[in-house]
Amino acid sequence: MLGRCAARALGALRGLREGAPPARSPGPSRRLLSSEKVSEKDHSLPKPCWSKDMRLLFDQFMKKCEDGSWIHLPSYEDIATQRSQDFSTFIHAYFPTASEQINKEKLSQGRIFTRSFEDGLGFEYVMFYNDAEKRIVCVFQGGPHLQGMPGFFHGGAIATMIDATVGMNAIVSGGIVMTANLNINFKRPIPLCSIVLINSQLDKIEGRKLLVSCNVQSVDEKILYTEATSLFIKLNPEKEFHIKELVLNSAPPA
Ligand SMILES: CCCCCCCC(=O)SCCNC(=O)CCNC(=O)[C@H](O)C(C)(C)COP(=O)(O)OP(=O)(O)OC[C@H]1O[C@@H](n2cnc3c(N)ncnc32)[C@H](O)[C@@H]1OP(=O)(O)O
Numbered sequence: 001m002l003g004r005c006a007a008r009a010l011g012a013l014r015g016l017r018e019g020a021p022p023a024r025s026p027g028p029s030r031r032l033l034s035s036e037k038v039s040e041k042d043h044s045l046p047k048p049c050w051s052k053d054m055r056l057l058f059d060q061f062m063k064k065c066e067d068g069s070w071i072h073l074p075s076y077e078d079i080a081t082q083r084s085q086d087f088s089t090f091i092h093a094y095f096p097t098a099s100e101q102i103n104k105e106k107l108s109q110g111r112i113f114t115r116s117f118e119d120g121l122g123f124e125y126v127m128f129y130n131d132a133e134k135r136i137v138c139v140f141q142g143g144p145h146l147q148g149m150p151g152f153f154h155g156g157a158i159a160t161m162i163d164a165t166v167g168m169n170a171i172v173s174g175g176i177v178m179t180a181n182l183n184i185n186f187k188r189p190i191p192l193c194s195i196v197l198i199n200s201q202l203d204k205i206e207g208r209k210l211l212v213s214c215n216v217q218s219v220d221e222k223i224l225y226t227e228a229t230s231l232f233i234k235l236n237p238e239k240e241f242h243i244k245e246l247v248l249n250s251a252p253p254a
Helices: 002-014 052-065 082-094 096-100 104-109 155-174 240-248
Strands: 071-073 123-130 135-142 177-186 195-206 209-218 224-234
Touching: 052 071, 052 123, 052 135, 052 195, 082 096, 123 155, 135 155, 155 177, 155 195, 155 209, 155 224
Parallel strands: none
Antiparallel strands: 071 123, 123 135, 135 195, 177 224, 195 209, 209 224
16 A cells, blocks of 8 residues: 555656656657657657567556556656756766866767667667565667677676666665666576566665665576676765656656
8 A cells, every 4th residue: 555655656746747648658659740859759668669578568567557556667868857957967066076077068969878779779678666665677678789799688788777777776766876886697698689677676775875686587587697786875865856756757848
């Protein structure tokens, strides 16, 4: 019951922006008009490049979202909202020296790394969050441009998706965080273009430290490909609500 309430509260956060899509119903993927920025596309909704299995898993998880125990997390190329300006300002103030070295002219070209490939060639994924269990499951379909050894995913690409998943778990659970440590055991190579599940779990919060673990498994859960543990450090203990809102409702203004 508590979980359901929390899920509703999280869902309600999404509705803060006028015109935000309903929390638990993705609806059809919105077609881009020529005047719209590319960044307005929610990449966590089904696309033609998704395989049948990926769509099937998406549908299964969306079904789990119906009672509010799971929440579908939207995902954009950029979080170009007024709130993300506040977020950037906060981050730059936290790292003033590093911030001075940022090429400000290039900032407008900034894109979230995992959303910077053409559809189907790089990272295709959708995440679902369970607030009661502090878990995120990421359904990941990697494309042919993520190759390392011939026929298998590059370890860095796997590490990227792990960081994105455990990072999202830490952010939604704890506020504004950064990865301080990521330990990965690659146990089996992952065949290129296959679909895997990344299961992450918030294990512990100790003051500003969040410990999140995860594993990467085949869809039938018979193969354990990778295991990882991570440490995230909370930058701002006071601003949890702000970042949660930003993550769950990260579309640019309509
Ligand atoms: C949107 C989708 C999600 C995407 C997620 C992607 C997230 C990322 O990739 S972030 C990018 C990669 N990470 C970075 O660049 C971070 C670089 N590191 C840093 O900036 C800093 O070290 C930072 C912010 C992590 C911590 O610095 P700071 O805030 O000054 O904390 P600091 O006081 O040093 O440490 C706080 C506590 O954590 C501990 N700690 C910090 N780092 C570590 C570490 N690597 N291992 C163990 N303990 C650590 C400290 O010992 C301290 O413990 P205690 O309170 O018990 O004394």
